Amino acid sequence: xxxxxxxxxxxxxxxxxxxxxxxxxxxxxxxxxxxxxxxxxxxxxxxxxxxxxxxxxxxxxxxxxxxxxxxxxxxxxxxxxxxxxxxxxxxxxxxxxxxxxxxxxxxxxxxxxxxxxxxxxxxxxxxxxxxxxxxxxxxxxxxxxxxxxxxxxxxxxxxxxxxxxxxxxxxxxxxxxxxxxxxxxxxxxxxxxxxxxxxxxxxxxxxxxxxxxxxxxxxxxxxxxxxxxxxxxxxxxxxxxxxxxxxxxxxxxxxxxxxxxxxxxxxxxxxxxxxxxxxxxxxxxxxxxx
Amino acid sequence: xxxxxxxxxxxxxxxxxxxxxxxxxxxxxxxxxxxxxxxxxxxxxxxxxxxxxxxxxxxxxxxxxxxxxxxxxxxxxxxxxxxxxxxxxxxxxxxxxxxxxxxxxxxxxxxxxxxxxxxxxxxxxxxxxxxxxxxxxxxxxxxxxxxxxxxxxxxxxxxxxxxxxxxxxxxxxxxxxxxxxxxxxxxxxxxxxxxxxxxxxxxxxxxxxxxxxxxxxxxxxxxxxxxxxxx
Amino acid sequence: xxxxxxxxxxxxxxxxxxxxxxxxxxxxxxxxxxxxxxxxxxxxxxxxxxxxxxxxxxxxxxxxxxxxxxxxxxxxxxxxxxxxxxxxxxxxxxxxxxxxxxxxxxxxxxxxxxxxxxxxxxxxxxxxxxxxxxxxxxxxxxxxxxxxxxxxxxxxxxxxxxxxxxxxxxxxxxxxxxxxxxxxxxxxxxxxxxxxxxxxxxxxxxxxxxxxxxxxxxxxxxxx
Numbered sequence: 001x002x003x004x005x006x007x008x009x010x011x012x013x014x015x016x017x018x019x020x021x022x023x024x025x026x027x028x029x030x031x032x033x034x035x036x037x038x039x040x041x042x043x044x045x046x047x048x049x050x051x052x053x054x055x056x057x058x059x060x061x062x063x064x065x066x067x068x069x070x071x072x073x074x075x076x077x078x079x080x081x082x083x084x085x086x087x088x089x090x091x092x093x094x095x096x097x098x099x100x101x102x103x104x105x106x107x108x109x110x111x112x113x114x115x116x117x118x119x120x121x122x123x124x125x126x127x128x129x130x131x132x133x134x135x136x137x138x139x140x141x142x143x144x145x146x147x148x149x150x151x152x153x154x155x156x157x158x159x160x161x162x163x164x165x166x167x168x169x170x171x172x173x174x175x176x177x178x179x180x181x182x183x184x185x186x187x188x189x190x191x192x193x194x195x196x197x198x199x200x201x202x203x204x205x206x207x208x209x210x211x212x213x214x215x216x217x218x219x220x221x222x223x224x225x226x227x228x229x230x231x232x233x234x235x236x237x238x239x240x241x242x243x244x245x246x247x248x249x250x251x252x253x254x255x256x257x258x259x260x261x262x263x264x265x266x267x268x269x270x271x272x273x274x275x276x277x278x279x280x281x282x283x284x285x286x287x288x289x290x
Numbered sequence: 291x292x293x294x295x296x297x298x299x300x301x302x303x304x305x306x307x308x309x310x311x312x313x314x315x316x317x318x319x320x321x322x323x324x325x326x327x328x329x330x331x332x333x334x335x336x337x338x339x340x341x342x343x344x345x346x347x348x349x350x351x352x353x354x355x356x357x358x359x360x361x362x363x364x365x366x367x368x369x370x371x372x373x374x375x376x377x378x379x380x381x382x383x384x385x386x387x388x389x390x391x392x393x394x395x396x397x398x399x400x401x402x403x404x405x406x407x408x409x410x411x412x413x414x415x416x417x418x419x420x421x422x423x424x425x426x427x428x429x430x431x432x433x434x435x436x437x438x439x440x441x442x443x444x445x446x447x448x449x450x451x452x453x454x455x456x457x458x459x460x461x462x463x464x465x466x467x468x469x470x471x472x473x474x475x476x477x478x479x480x481x482x483x484x485x486x487x488x489x490x491x492x493x494x495x496x497x498x499x500x501x502x503x504x505x506x507x508x509x510x511x512x513x514x515x516x517x518x519x520x521x
Numbered sequence: 522x523x524x525x526x527x528x529x530x531x532x533x534x535x536x537x538x539x540x541x542x543x544x545x546x547x548x549x550x551x552x553x554x555x556x557x558x559x560x561x562x563x564x565x566x567x568x569x570x571x572x573x574x575x576x577x578x579x580x581x582x583x584x585x586x587x588x589x590x591x592x593x594x595x596x597x598x599x600x601x602x603x604x605x606x607x608x609x610x611x612x613x614x615x616x617x618x619x620x621x622x623x624x625x626x627x628x629x630x631x632x633x634x635x636x637x638x639x640x641x642x643x644x645x646x647x648x649x650x651x652x653x654x655x656x657x658x659x660x661x662x663x664x665x666x667x668x669x670x671x672x673x674x675x676x677x678x679x680x681x682x683x684x685x686x687x688x689x690x691x692x693x694x695x696x697x698x699x700x701x702x703x704x705x706x707x708x709x710x711x712x713x714x715x716x717x718x719x720x721x722x723x724x725x726x727x728x729x730x731x732x733x734x735x736x737x738x739x740x741x742x743x744x745x
Contacts, residue, residue, distance in 0.1 A: 163603050164722055175567055175572070175574050176574070180567075181727055205607050205733045207734050212730060213734070217601075225729050227726050377742070377743055379544045379743050384544050392744070
């Protein structure tokens with residue numbers, strides 16, 4: 001059975017969450033944000049199971065002057081479904097004037113045999129700020145990857161700021177594992193920081209080690225692009241960049257909650273987590289729309 | 291298309307003697323020749339001789355980017371903003387003859403950045419005897435050979451030796467040591483080149499580049515004396 | 522309105538001897554050779570295949586859209602958004618300006634003049650390529666073919682120079698990739714008919730990462 005589900009989040013300026021709608025496997029929880037004025041939402045367990053044929057979406061709206069952090073309790077595991085159709089996962093993010101969104105989910109793991117299309121669309125007001133992390137892991141430990149096509153489109157004040165699509169796996173066009181694209185690396189990711197304050201002069205481009213780079217975009221934004229042998233090494237690079245470019249707001253409980261082994265030590269441990277959470281996804285038919 | 295259809299000359303015609311604002315552009319002189327013949331040393335010596343009286347700049351075309359540019363920077367013959375290096379994709383002769391677009395970009399950017407300029411020297415990467423500059427890139431070219439490369443080079447000819455506007459035979463001080471016959475080189479060059487001039491130089495002294503500098507001044511005088519530009 | 526399609530004009534535009542600066546760019550191959558990711562013809566083929574399906578498709582889409590006559594400002598902004606590496610944005614604009622110079626000499630055209638005036642520092646090369654194709658009487662699929670071919674022709678030539686790779690093997694790589702180039706060009710042209718928002722944005726993380734490293738090398742043979 002394939003699912004259709006759309007979860008919705010809206011954050012208000014006073015730290016409120018006027019909309020917080022879970023749907024089917026997409027269970028949202030308000031979690032504690034230590035800094036007053038911030039709201040925090042954690043996508044729990046069920047996010048970890050887009051199966052073939054599923055059509056999942058999360059719509060997030062950060063209203064004027066609102067500050068929101070969204071994270072997830074565990075890595076998202078794309079799994080093969082009963083149908084040959086790919087799974088669709090759509091993330092629609094909007095940040096209004098002077099709003100701030102920190103979108104810091106755990107990794108997306110493309111399990112062998114899976115086929116997932118991710119579409120992330122971000123609409124930013126000219127004065128909005130964004131921190132967005134994306135990490136893709138090519139298969140669980142020791143298995144060949146599934147197929148992933150993931151596109152990230154960011155528009156700021158209606159103008160394109162970043163538009164990128166990554167494709168890998170047996171269903172992707174050829175050459176993705178060659179010397180131009182991933183060259184045998186099993187994890188890749190990006191950290192995007194958009195801040196109107198960069199308008200005065202974003203940090204200059206520089207390599208972050210041999211397999212990552214920090215690049216100022218053609219707009220007030222910086223992108224860190226990295227490839228790595230595994231998710232752990234990838235996270236290390238992106239965390240260092242995050243701490244430098246956009247550290248957690250002072251006094252925020254978010255930093256303390258970055259549990260070193262929950263997300264990116266996704267080997268055996270996380271597979272267990274996903275197994276535990278899988279029944280959550282499949283066993284909540286009352287939330288399933290189709 | 292939501293474009294302004296206003297006419298622009300910018301970068302349209304490579305050999306155009308005018309800048310986009312209608313003023314006369316700088317004279318461009320190319321310096322080519324085999325590896326090790328002393329092109330970069332000649333450029334450096336020319337800069338030292340001419341920089342007090344002329345506004346000049348240099349474009350280098352290295353096999354390995356920046357090596358020659360960095361020599362010129364180290365020697366401080368010109369301020370760094372007057373020296374540009376062009377990458378040549380391992381084919382320096384292509385960049386000065388077959389596809390001159392990167393060099394044209396470099397000379398125009400120099401004029402925009404530090405201009406107005408009187409003179410731009412375009413140095414080719416060390417190449418072989420057949421490498422010459424396109425007329426779309428330079429107004430005149432100098433071919434630099436040296437006595438140590440063998441006194442039969444003028445006799446062998448080749449486009450550089452026969453057609454360059456000035457042939458420079460460099461390192462004359464070495465002639466006795468390498469057994470090169472300067473008289474023979476001069477006779478062979480005259481036979482190959484007819485009326486075209488030849489200069490014998492030794493850059494061991496500061497004045498050694500004098501004949502080349504003199505020739506450059508003459509070319510520049512002719513360039514500026516040409517009919518006034520009409521935009 | 523229908524423009525004559527002239528196959529020979531496409532050959533002129535796509536010819537490696539077309540003086541538009543491409544010979545000094547390796548398309549990331551110089552960095553890949555140094556990193557040991559290209560050692561032989563098989564590596565070159567994988568590298569080129571990856572380029573074709575990523576930056577090749579993206580460039581082909583932009584070129585096709587420009588050849589169709591879509592708004593060059595929007596296309597140039599779309600190209601910026603698809604090029605996170607400032608070294609590659611600089612290279613693309615520089616190559617765009619170099620191509621513009623050659624194109625205006627080859628196919629004088631008021632639209633090219635206007636594009637040159639609008640982007641004095643150079644528009645992104647694929648946008649100029651599409652405009653040049655349009656001025657030459659070519660269509661969007663022609664422009665896309667040209668972009669796709671350039672995507673792999675540059676690295677193949679560069680690797681011949683960098684590794685001393687047998688030129689016959691390098692040419693055989695290009696010949697084997699010809700059907701993929703056709704496919705990429707067709708996809709790009711189809712997408713271009715859907716407007717700017719429908720254009721492909723396929724990207725290659727390692728090309729972005731190594732472009733900045735390469736740009737910082739003190740000594741290199743190729744500009745990118």
